[in-house]
Amino acid sequence: MLDPFSGSGTTVISAEQEGVQGLGVDVHPFVTRVASAKLNWRADASIMRERAQDVLREVEREREVRLPDSPLIGKCYPDLASLTSLLRIRDAVERLRKGDEYDELLWLVMVSIIRVCSPAGTAQWQYVLPNKTKSRVAEPLGAFEARVELFVDDMLQMQHFADHPRARIIGADARTLDGVDDGWADLILTSPPYANNFDYADATRLEQTFLGEVSGWGDLKPLRKSLMKSATQHMGGWDAAEAFDSPLLIPIRDELIEVYSKLEAIRKTKGGNKAYHLMVAGYFLDSAQIWEALRRVSAPGVKVCYVVGDSAPYGIHVPVERWLGELALSAGFKEWSFEKVRDRNTKWKNRKHTHPLHEGRLWIEG
Template identity: 50%
Template sequence: MLDPFAGSGTVLLEGEACWVDTVGVESHPFVARVAKAKLSWHASHREFLNYALAILSRAKRMTGITDGYPKLIEKCFASDSLRKLDTLKRAWEEENDGLPFSELTWLALASILRECSTAGTAPWQYVLPRKTKARTVDPYEAFEAKVILMSSDMSMRRLRSLSKRARLLQEDARSCPSLPDAWADLVITSPPYANNYDYADATRLEMSFFGEVRNWGDLQDAVRRHLIRACTQHVAELNGKTNKMLSDPLLEPIREEMAKVCTLLEAEREHHGGKKPYHTMIAAYFGDMARVWVELRRVTARGALVCFVVGDSAPYGIYVPVDRWIGELALAAGFKSFSFEKLRSRNVKWKNRKHRVPLHEGCLWVEG
């Protein structure tokens, strides 16, 4: 089984539970590290707990330093919390050997940052430094609770006698040279949607804390260039190249329809303050997805079954039939058929709606 957009590894862990050889591909460096750490679940949960609690004890004996962190981090934490988080980070760094216990401890520390922050955050959400929340958690308490939770989760997974057959490749789904031809029989994945969600910005808090990026601008080079272009921030410099992108031979089966939608989007943006280049984003997104299908054709066996969990979108209220276009691109790459199984409706509640186009989400089944 293959998950070309493995994220934090849900499909990989389920593959292990089913004793299926499973490979995940994830190109976001931070997210790939999360998935790899989760695959270390089979390390001894008791030894992990002792290791992590020893790091906590060492941290408590250290003096935290708050200088030198990026501005975002200064804005998101009270100084006492940041001092404690800094001691945890430095205590972890002293022992860091890249092996499972140290990676799991890194994961525990990464995963408490939002709970300890005064900024408006939730898992996978962009950080809102100007929005503050009343309740934050003490970093030492949060860290202790997290490693206890992880250790108990690891012990329960062991009871389910999972195999150790999943691995994660930090590669790009548009080209994954480590995967042999015709390797996968089954592909299960949830790709980025064409809905302007920025996976790079979504991890800015964590990457800033660990010193992997200093500012918003660093995200382009450190993260976005590895990702499917699914947000307007990613295509800012391509504005004006939309027609050139539409002439990509791989887009042939959907070019005419796409060109019409892109023209509407380009005209519509003039009526909106943000003037977002959705027309460029849509052209880039489907160009990237076309490449993904060519690569998926290479790495899947004849007769393979593919499931893409995907949703359609309507930027500025202009409908983009994402699942059908992705299906057409799959056929162009050499798959035999596609069908869409709707799982739920989206954008049908009246509150907070930017437009009233009903949307859906479901499984795009591709065979061949």
């Protein structure tokens, strides 16, 4: 089973439970690190607990911490004592590294409490909303200890599957799938980015800022450039001619140009002035490249389950599953069908359109 957008690794972990050889690919280095850390569930639970206690003892030494010079961190952690405690956990995890799998498990425990210890409005893997507050804020040391126990429980549960094949995660671009062998996959199961303006670079900004990996908005630029184009923030400096000149988009070119032109025109009448026309063109050019790459790594008779949602930026409907299906056939797959799972129209409601949207599974075979 190959997941070309494996994120935090849900599908590859399920593959391990099912006894299926799993391979995950994601281009986002932070997310790839999270997934790879999770794959260390075979580690010894009692050593994990001991190593966590070492971290807490190191925190008690109350070493000096350097406060991050970041307005975002200042806004998200107004309580200095709590922030200091969280930073001490971060530093202790780094200082006590031994070069083994517990390093990464403890890193992930630490990462997993960054949000819950902030009063800022945050959701799991969502943008930070520093101007909103949440009602329950965790205390860092207690949160760390509780998370260790949660990890240990999960590890012990998973260890029933210890003799199943090990999954792997590769940091690579789904548009090329470098590092994945030709004909490798019998099954492709994935939840790709939707064309709905969600920015996966921004999604991890709080964690990456806290860890000192980025210090401001501009530092996310290289990551944004590497992501599949699915948000207007990804489109800076990109020329849509690349899409319209590409032979890969021939099957949908006329319809795409029509949607593109409508979006370009309507944009001028909207306050937000968002470049959805570019986003849509970029999204389908990237998707066409992804189907080519997936064809290369697929065994004959492959089955692909691609979770998709359609979208309607500025109320202009984009028939996502049909266009993706047509591009997949053009890349050499044999047939496509769509199985609706649910209706939705939440994301765009605030943009005052009522176009009914849905979400479901695009099945591709052959």
